[in-house]
Amino acid sequence: MYKNKILIFCFFLIGVLQAQEKEMSLSMKQAVDYAIKNSYSNKVALNDIETAKQRKWETTTIGLPQISGKVDYKNWLKQQISLLPGEIAGGAPGTFVPVTFGTQQTMDASVTLNQLLFDGSYLVGLQSAKTYLKISEQAKEKTELATREAVINAYGNVLVAQERINILKENKKTVDRQLRGAKEGFKEGLTEEETIEQFEITQGNIISQQRNADRNKVIAYQMLNLSLGNPINTKLNLTDSLDDLVVTNTDLNLLTKTFDLEKHIDLRIAENDRESKRLLMKLEKSKYLPTLSAFVNYGANANSDSFTFTNGDQKWFDYSLLGVSLNVPIFSSFGKKAKVKQATIALESADIRLAEIKQKLSLQAEQAQSNYELSIANYETAKKNLALATRIERKQKIKFDEGVTTSIDLLATRNQLYSQQNNYLQSILNIISNKAKLENALNISIK
Numbered sequence: 482m483y484k485n486k487i488l489i490f491c492f493f494l495i496g497v498l499q500a501q502e503k504e505m506s507l508s509m510k511q512a513v514d515y516a517i518k519n520s521y522s523n524k525v526a527l528n529d530i531e532t533a534k535q536r537k538w539e540t541t542t543i544g545l546p547q548i549s550g551k552v553d554y555k556n557w558l559k560q561q562i563s564l565l566p567g568e569i570a571g572g573a574p575g576t577f578v579p580v581t582f583g584t585q586q587t588m589d590a591s592v593t594l595n596q597l598l599f600d601g602s603y604l605v606g607l608q609s610a611k612t613y614l615k616i617s618e619q620a621k622e623k624t625e626l627a628t629r630e631a632v633i634n635a636y637g638n639v640l641v642a643q644e645r646i647n648i649l650k651e652n653k654k655t656v657d658r659q660l661r662g663a664k665e666g667f668k669e670g671l672t673e674e675e676t677i678e679q680f681e682i683t684q685g686n687i688i689s690q691q692r693n694a695d696r697n698k699v700i701a702y703q704m705l706n707l708s709l710g711n712p713i714n715t716k717l718n719l720t721d722s723l724d725d726l727v728v729t730n731t732d733l734n735l736l737t738k739t740f741d742l743e744k745h746i747d748l749r750i751a752e753n754d755r756e757s758k759r760l761l762m763k764l765e766k767s768k769y770l771p772t773l774s775a776f777v778n779y780g781a782n783a784n785s786d787s788f789t790f791t792n793g794d795q796k797w798f799d800y801s802l803l804g805v806s807l808n809v810p811i812f813s814s815f816g817k818k819a820k821v822k823q824a825t826i827a828l829e830s831a832d833i834r835l836a837e838i839k840q841k842l843s844l845q846a847e848q849a850q851s852n853y854e855l856s857i858a859n860y861e862t863a864k865k866n867l868a869l870a871t872r873i874e875r876k877q878k879i880k881f882d883e884g885v886t887t888s889i890d891l892l893a894t895r896n897q898l899y900s901q902q903n904n905y906l907q908s909i910l911n912i913i914s915n916k917a918k919l920e921n922a923l924n925i926s927i928k
Contacts, residue, residue: 504716504717505711505716505717506718506719506720507717507718507720508719508721509632509636509726509729511720512636512705512709512719513628513629515709516628516629516708516709516710517625517628517629519709519710519711520628520709521710522627522628523621523624523625524710526617526621526625527621529617529620529621530614530618532617533613533614533617533618534614536610536613536614537610537613537614540607540609541607541610543597543603543606544597544607546594546595546596547595547596548593548595550590550591550592551590551592551780552590552591553587553588553590554587554790555586556585556586557585557586560581562579562580563580563581563582564577564578564579564580565578565580583784584784584785585785585787586784586785586786586787586788586790587782587783587784587785588782588783588790589780589781589782589783590780591779591781592778592780593777593778594776594777594778595774595776596774596775596776597772599770599771599772599773600770600772600774601767601768601772602768604767605760605763605764606764608763609757609761609764612753616750616753616754619746619749619753620750622746623746623747626746626921626924627921628708629917630921631708632705632708632709633913633916633917634914634917635704635705635708636705636719637726637909637910637913637914638701638705639698639701639705639719640719640721640722640726641701641723641906641909641910642697642698642701643698644723644906645694645906646694646695648902649687649690649691649694650691652687652895652899653684653691656680656683656684656687656895659891660680663677663680663888664677675888679888679889680892683892723906723909726913727860727909730912730913730916731857731916732916733857735850735853735916735919735920735923736853736854738923740842740843740846740847740922741924742843744924745842747838747842747924748838748839748842751831751834751835754834754835755828755831755832755834755835758824758827758830758831759828761824761828762825762827764824765817765820765821765824768817768820769817771807771808771810772808773805773806773807773808774805774806775803775805775806776802776803776804777802777803777804779799780799780800780801782797782798783796783797783798845922846922846923848922849918849922850919850922852915852919853915853919855915856915859908860908860909860911860912863901863904863905863907863908864905864908866901866904866905867902867904867905869901870894870898870900870901870902871898871901873894873897874894877890877891877895878891
């Protein structure tokens with residue numbers, strides 16, 4: 482019995498420890514760093530880079546020596562008959578003698594070395610493979626920036642969802658207390674029934690908002706886990722507060738930071754895309770050039786009427802061959818010309834897109850700075866309005882308790898307070914979100 486209790490306690494302790502291990506405590510910076518290593522998108526981006534490296538090597542090997550081995554075994558189930566003039570065997574002229582040549586079974590084993598000497602498309606292919614690798618690496622950098630923005634927004638949404646729940650709880654406590662007071666006043670004939678009904682409507686609205694806030698909180702945690710690359714129900718403990726995020730995400734220096742277009746990842750991606758189109762045009766032109774290759778072959782064959790090829794006394798006859806092949810394209814019914822023209826048009830389109838992206842990125846940076854500056858100003862306004870609405874509601878409550886004002890006036894000021902509370906929370910989210918967008922627009926590298 483005592484041993485059983487010990488076993489039960491051990492299993493319980495292990496379960497507790499496992500449950501503790503599953504919970505993660507993260508600041509926003511830690512969340513971003515974690516997501517850069519573990520998010521689903523970044524893992525795929527790393528795989529794409531590895532694929533590009535392997536493709537680059539695959540292309541390189543085309544120009545390296547290629548060695549292949551070959552073994553041919555033939556068994557004539559019924560050998561071919563050849564006809565010889567009859568007079569060779571003493572027969573009459575005009576007659577033929579059927580004979581068979583060679584043995585019933587043959588085996589041939591050979592090794593061939595092939596080497597590409599010149600191929601214009603191969604040289605272009607090597608350049609294209611390097612460009613493809615660079616595209617994959619740039620895509621990884623772009624993915625990291627997108628991941629950072631997604632995690633920052635998701636982290637802020639979780640904190641705002643929790644703060645909204647806290648505010649609603651406090652609002653409900655206030656309404657519950659006043660509803661009880663109204664009911665007691667109605668019993669004593671001091672309050673009208675309409676006052677009770679108005680408080681009940683407000684209470685019902687808050688309860689509905691609480692249910693919605695609770696659901697949004699669950700979804701916000703799941704979205705954050707998804708951004709981190711975790712199972713969506715992983716327990717998270719966020720160590721930063723909303724006040725912390727307001728301080729860390731209010732950086733006026735970003736409003737005066739110079740935009741460096743040449744270093745922006747989107748421009749570099751567009752330039753790389755343009756380079757890939759240039760190489761495609763070069764590849765099509767290279768198909769007008771001849772190709773030159775060489776090979777050297779060594780082998781041996783054996784003949785027998787029965788399968789004696791594995792015997793030590795089987796005779797094998799060596800042979801070797803050296804060859805060079807030159808392939809010169811002469812006329813393709815203007816097919817190559819059409820492909821070159823298509824590639825040229827694609828390159829022109831890439832130049833147009835490159836010019837467009839330069840303008841877009843500059844405009845995007847200006848808009849992001851403007852939006853961020855506006856969000857900071859709106860936050861200050863929302864903070865001030867919340868303080869004013871809180872004081873107004875408090876004064877109106879005192880007047881209501883003293884019978885100086887009506888419940889309608891009190892509920893109007895309270896609705897104004899609720900609206901300012903939501904505006905304040907949204908202003909915090911806007912600062913967090915717009916700062917992340919501005920950092921991406923300015924291509925601020927992930928630290």
